[in-house]
Amino acid sequence: xxPTLKRCLLLLTTCLLLTGCWDRKELNQLxxxxxxxxxxxxxxxxxxxxxxxxxxxxxxGGNSGQQAPVMVFSTSGGxxxxxxxxxxxxxxxxxFFAHNRIVIIGEKAAEHGISQLLxxxxxxxxxxxxxxxxxxxxxxxxxxxQIIPLExxxxxxxxxxxxNEDNNGSNNKQVKLYxxxxxxxxxxxxxxxxxxxxxxxxxxxxxxxxxxxxxxxxLKLGRTAIFKKDKLVGWFTKDEEYGNNWITNQIKKxxxxxxxxxxxxxxxxxxxxxxxxxxxxPIFSDHxxxxxxxxxxxxxNIVENACPTDPTQPKxxxxxxxxxxxxxIRIMGNSFQAAIKKKVDIFxxxxxxxxxxxxxxxxxxxxxxxQFANLQMDPQVDVKIARIGMSGKAxxxxxxxxxx
Amino acid sequence: xxxxxxxPFPLSTNLQDNxxxxxQQLGESSDMNYRQFELGVYPDTNGVAMFxxxxxxxxxIINEHITKPLLSSQENESYWRQDICFHDLxxxxxxxxxxxxxFDGDTIVSALLEGKTILFADGYNEAxxxxxxxxxxxxxxxxxxxxxxxxPKEGFTEDLRTxxxxxxxKIRSPQLRFLSLHIGRVTQxxxxxxxxxxITDPKVVEEARQRLARIDTDSVLESGYLEEYIEDVTYxxxxxxxxxxRPDSAAAGLLEGQIAILVDGxxxxxxxxxxxxxxxxxxxxYYQRFDIATFIxxxxxxxxxxxxxxxxLYIAITTFHQEMLPTTLLISLAAQREGVPLPxxxxxxxxxxxxxxxxxxxxxxxxxxxxxxxxxxxLVLGQAxxxxxxxxxxxxxxxxxxxxxxxxxxxxxxAVAARLIRFGLMLLAGTFGLFGILTGCMAIxxxxxxxxxxxxxxxxxxxxLVMTRLLDTFIRVPRWLAxxxxxxKTNRTRQKPYDKPSPPPKNRL
Numbered sequence: 001x002x003p004t005l006k007r008c009l010l011l012l013t014t015c016l017l018l019t020g021c022w023d024r025k026e027l028n029q030l031x032x033x034x035x036x037x038x039x040x041x042x043x044x045x046x047x048x049x050x051x052x053x054x055x056x057x058x059x060x061g062g063n064s065g066q067q068a069p070v071m072v073f074s075t076s077g078g079x080x081x082x083x084x085x086x087x088x089x090x091x092x093x094x095x096f097f098a099h100n101r102i103v104i105i106g107e108k109a110a111e112h113g114i115s116q117l118l119x120x121x122x123x124x125x126x127x128x129x130x131x132x133x134x135x136x137x138x139x140x141x142x143x144x145x146q147i148i149p150l151e152x153x154x155x156x157x158x159x160x161x162x163x164n165e166d167n168n169g170s171n172n173k174q175v176k177l178y179x180x181x182x183x184x185x186x187x188x189x190x191x192x193x194x195x196x197x198x199x200x201x202x203x204x205x206x207x208x209x210x211x212x213x214x215x216x217x218x219l220k221l222g223r224t225a226i227f228k229k230d231k232l233v234g235w236f237t238k239d240e241e242y243g244n245n246w247i248t249n250q251i252k253k254x255x256x257x258x259x260x261x262x263x264x265x266x267x268x269x270x271x272x273x274x275x276x277x278x279x280x281x282p283i284f285s286d287h288x289x290x291x292x293x294x295x296x297x298x299x300x301n302i303v304e305n306a307c308p309t310d311p312t313q314p315k316x317x318x319x320x321x322x323x324x325x326x327x328x329i330r331i332m333g334n335s336f337q338a339a340i341k342k343k344v345d346i347f348x349x350x351x352x353x354x355x356x357x358x359x360x361x362x363x364x365x366x367x368x369x370x371q372f373a374n375l376q377m378d379p380q381v382d383v384k385i386a387r388i389g390m391s392g393k394a395x396x397x398x399x400x401x402x403x404x
Numbered sequence: 405x406x407x408x409x410x411x412p413f414p415l416s417t418n419l420q421d422n423x424x425x426x427x428q429q430l431g432e433s434s435d436m437n438y439r440q441f442e443l444g445v446y447p448d449t450n451g452v453a454m455f456x457x458x459x460x461x462x463x464x465i466i467n468e469h470i471t472k473p474l475l476s477s478q479e480n481e482s483y484w485r486q487d488i489c490f491h492d493l494x495x496x497x498x499x500x501x502x503x504x505x506x507f508d509g510d511t512i513v514s515a516l517l518e519g520k521t522i523l524f525a526d527g528y529n530e531a532x533x534x535x536x537x538x539x540x541x542x543x544x545x546x547x548x549x550x551x552x553x554x555x556p557k558e559g560f561t562e563d564l565r566t567x568x569x570x571x572x573x574k575i576r577s578p579q580l581r582f583l584s585l586h587i588g589r590v591t592q593x594x595x596x597x598x599x600x601x602x603i604t605d606p607k608v609v610e611e612a613r614q615r616l617a618r619i620d621t622d623s624v625l626e627s628g629y630l631e632e633y634i635e636d637v638t639y640x641x642x643x644x645x646x647x648x649x650r651p652d653s654a655a656a657g658l659l660e661g662q663i664a665i666l667v668d669g670x671x672x673x674x675x676x677x678x679x680x681x682x683x684x685x686x687x688x689x690y691y692q693r694f695d696i697a698t699f700i701x702x703x704x705x706x707x708x709x710x711x712x713x714x715x716x717l718y719i720a721i722t723t724f725h726q727e728m729l730p731t732t733l734l735i736s737l738a739a740q741r742e743g744v745p746l747p748x749x750x751x752x753x754x755x756x757x758x759x760x761x762x763x764x765x766x767x768x769x770x771x772x773x774x775x776x777x778x779x780x781x782x783l784v785l786g787q788a789x790x791x792x793x794x795x796x797x798x799x800x801x802x803x804x805x806x807x808x809x810x811x812x813x814x815x816x817x818x819a820v821a822a823r824l825i826r827f828g829l830m831l832l833a834g835t836f837g838l839f840g841i842l843t844g845c846m847a848i849x850x851x852x853x854x855x856x857x858x859x860x861x862x863x864x865x866x867x868x869l870v871m872t873r874l875l876d877t878f879i880r881v882p883r884w885l886a887x888x889x890x891x892x893k894t895n896r897t898r899q900k901p902y903d904k905p906s907p908p909p910k911n912r913l
Binding site: 052054055058098 | 727731739
């Protein structure tokens with residue numbers, strides 16, 4: 001045993017005596033927060049927490065099913081972290097935010113601006129910038145109180161809801177907090193955040209209601225909030241956001257329904273797209289308005305058909321592809337017009353120009369709003385049908401053939 | 405050297421003096437048998453005295469080849485002519501091949517203690533030593549420790565000669581040499597170094613011989629005694645000398661360039677030099693098909709690290725890094741911990757120590773009451789303790805899985821090392837979380853890299869990196885690829901390169 005070794009051992013032993021200090025936290029000293037909501041009433045922040053009650057969730061606890069899976073409470077104060085600190089006045093355990101899945105922003109807070117919240121998230125190691133942001137029309141707390149069947153933890157249920165929509169429907173995109181930060185600090189400081197609403201009558205905040213098979217109300221994704229920098233400035237409808245997702249290359253998987261021909265809006269056919277790629281390209285001309293070239297390439301399968309066209313024929317396939325393309329163009333057009341009318345550059349065209357052509361961006365920047373108001377869209381859509389499914393002609397047509 | 409004999413005793417020509425002397429040497433010990441024969445028809449000869457120790461001789465040999473000829477010679481006068489000498493008696497009467505003469509008291513006494521028979525004849529100051537050693541041996545049966553599914557089922561026994569024979573039977577080569585020493589001032593235990601000339605590094609043999617020769621102790625009862633005397637590093641949980649109960653494993657070691665040290669009285673043969681990875685390999689790896697063996701070997705490596713780290717990781721993650729767990733798991737762990745009074749560290753320690761106690765009890769218990777342990781064990785390490793609210797169910801799972809993983813390690817001494825280190829790592833985890841575990845692992849790694857076994861770096865072939873040997877460390881390549889002897893410096897080639905088997909050409913079938 002050399003003296004150095006002895007010294008090291010002594011150091012180690014003294015370190016081991018430190019146990020209990022530092023930041024050790026047993027699991028039963030934590031209040032696992034699954035969702036938070038933030039509201040502003042003009043003077044103070046109110047932060048609401050949805051705290052998971054573990055015993056009532058797992059089957060090991062004796063009283064599972066007897067007790068609500070979560071508890072919701074709020075604290076208020078001038079600063080967000082200070083408000084969180086106040087929770088220790090009424091909680092036997094310390095709040096643990098690492099598993100917080102969603103942050104719900106009340107409408108007033110959204111209008112006031114949530115830069116303070118963003119700062120809290122950036123500054124503290126225990127808060128994750130990957131939480132999903134949602135906006136709600138009224139108070140955020142109301143959303144946290146809702147019980148959701150199927151899922152034990154409402155917070156993660158809401159997150160799964162938006163994630164599922166993002167991956168399989170692509171009508172609403174899930175927005176994580178860091179994406180809002182990126183969006184609000186870019187040249188076109190606009191971010192779209194999905195809204196969550198309670199549809200139906202009353203509240204669904206007792207466990208007793210889970211005994212029924214249907215509920216008078218439920219949580220649902222609603223419109224889409226437009227944030228300029230950190231403030232709420234307006235709303236888009238669902239369809240408008242859907243178009244925007246097509247424009248901005250945010251479609252993952254989606255089912256598109258359309259009419260039998262290019263012009264028809266009598267929807268009788270559906271394609272499930274599982275690959276979609278959009279390229280945006282600004283086209284400059286010295287004597288015309290600025291053009292935005294939108295080039296969509298989408299590959300999908302026919303999943304429903306009630307049109308006279310016969311997908312087994314190549315020329316009919318082309319017609320179907322064109323009809324679908326026309327529908328996509330229509331959807332994108334609506335969305336584009338809405339954005340132009342509201343003067344919000346949700347396509348982040350400004351960033352695109354800045355990135356690819358900084359010198360021109362410097363010229364454009366002073367009167368960008370003017371430029372944007374006169375923006376034109378030049379859409380091109382290539383739809384490719386990969387598979388027509390397991391039957392050929394529409395069943396409707398087959399029956400008709402029998403009549404003849 | 406027998407301490408009672410400082411000066412070599414010169415025998416007297418008087419038979420009675422010699423008899424008295426030899427009796428005195430063993431202090432009239434009750435297991436010494438002595439018989440005197442009247443020989444011949446000459447009144448001036450007192451005849452012959454015979455000594456042997458009961459229980460370590462073969463009686464039928466003594467009866468058939470010593471007593472009988474000597475007694476029959478009494479009638480047969482032609483034996484005892486006037487000019488007869490002791491040597492002739494040797495040559496003619498006693499029909500034992502292992503015969504020698506000695507004038508030296510020391511030699512005589514130790515020969516007697518080895519089970520040989522001593523004959524004194526009146527008028528001669530020398531003794532006849534007849535090899536009659538033989539005793540009750542345990543039969544060669546299956547080794548208790550390193551069992552295999554496929555492979556030879558014979559194990560070493562407590563008898564040294566049986567053991568050397570078992571190795572000799574595996575390697576019928578004149579290159580196989582046994583070098584014998586006697587260690588232990590009181591026990592005079594025979595120790596044999598086995599090596600293969602031309603394959604084993606002579607320096608290693610010489611080093612081993614010197615280290616063994618240096619030992620000055622009164623007793624060697626098991627090879628573990630020697631292990632502690634000759635290992636390179638004493639203050640380390642990791643063994644730097646391997647032991648085996650399997651002749652095939654010892655033979656394979658010899659062919660790889662290891663030496664084997666056999667000790668009389670124990671079935672455990674020491675093997676050196678050895679690397680860390682050898683402890684996690686089983687001889688069966690080489691009997692199974694190589695792909696299966698590789699898979700199982702990798703499982704074994706993983707299990708070793710699991711058995712060392714799993715409780716520590718559990719403690720660290722549940723007390724410091726809860727954010728690393730998936731939410732559902734965290735919630736169910738939290739639910740289990742509701743109502744558990746102890747912090748995770750104390751809980752883990754409690755369970756681990758409980759398990760160690762159970763294990764030890766299982767080893768020490770008389771076989772008759774062995775079934776009790778499984779019943780009690782299931783209670784203390786199972787659902788009952790969870791329902792009693794002492795521990796969480798997850799902890800029980802962790803401890804059980806750790807235990808099972810630990811049993812996977814083929815070498816017991818390495819498994820014990822992992823168990824010891826586990827406790828240290830648990831303390832570190834409970835104090836500093838993952839940071840502590842990482843620090844601990846670094847310390848262990850540094851320590852491992854500093855170890856040597858008879859001069860061979862412990863972490864070969866990883867540090868230093870030896871590419872050719874990597875083929876047989878984590879994976880096991882097919883035999884026709886394993887061309888290099890790992891530990892040999894002199895003769896590294898095993899076989900022709902790339903002697904890959906292939907079906908015969910079509911026209912031959």
